[in-house]
Amino acid sequence: MSAWIAVVGTLGGVLITAIASLLSARQTQRAQRDASESQRAHEVWARLREERRATFVGYFVAYQALLARALEAVEADPDQDGRFGDEERELFTRAYNELLITAEQTATLAAARRATAALWEVVRAVPAGHAVFDDAEEQARTPRRELREAMRSELADPNRQAERRPPVTSADERPS
Numbered sequence: 001m002s003a004w005i006a007v008v009g010t011l012g013g014v015l016i017t018a019i020a021s022l023l024s025a026r027q028t029q030r031a032q033r034d035a036s037e038s039q040r041a042h043e044v045w046a047r048l049r050e051e052r053r054a055t056f057v058g059y060f061v062a063y064q065a066l067l068a069r070a071l072e073a074v075e076a077d078p079d080q081d082g083r084f085g086d087e088e089r090e091l092f093t094r095a096y097n098e099l100l101i102t103a104e105q106t107a108t109l110a111a112a113r114r115a116t117a118a119l120w121e122v123v124r125a126v127p128a129g130h131a132v133f134d135d136a137e138e139q140a141r142t143p144r145r146e147l148r149e150a151m152r153s154e155l156a157d158p159n160r161q162a163e164r165r166p167p168v169t170s171a172d173e174r175p176s
Contacts, residue, residue, distance in 0.1 A: 055102040056151045062095035074133045111147040118143040
């Protein structure tokens with residue numbers, strides 16, 4: 001009888017060890033699958049973020065080019081035909097349309113529309129001279145700053161809880 005107890009005990013121990021090993025393997029497999037899915041999701045997010053960042057930078061490069069051309073035009077000979085910066089206008093329009101396609105958050109899209117409308121007001125102010133141009137350019141700073149903040153928010157990593165830098169104020173912004 002004592003031999004049977006040893007055999008049953010050994011078989012019971014083997015059975016318990018086998019079940020524990022299977023459960024452990026299943027948990028490990030599930031954890032690895034979850035980690036893999038999380039890594040894939042992060043890679044997709046990082047790729048989309050980089051595409052958005054490039055689009056946002058392209059928008060501001062085109063914005064600044066058109067603004068600089070407008071400043072040149074307001075300082076140029078007032079007898080010119082009034083049209084200026086065709087290439088800059090085209091590049092800006094393309095960058096703006098790309099931003100409208102690429103941006104995801106409603107706040108970013110709304111801020112882009114306001115900043116773009118303000119820039120076109122600056123461009124339209126060129127024939128009116130320095131005073132009107134300067135006023136329009138000053139009015140364009142707030143929408144431009146708000147757009148930058150919306151873009152930063154959209155590009156922020158949702159998994160990071162790091163402190164964000166404070167928003168730029170008009171006193172911090174260099175005149176364009």
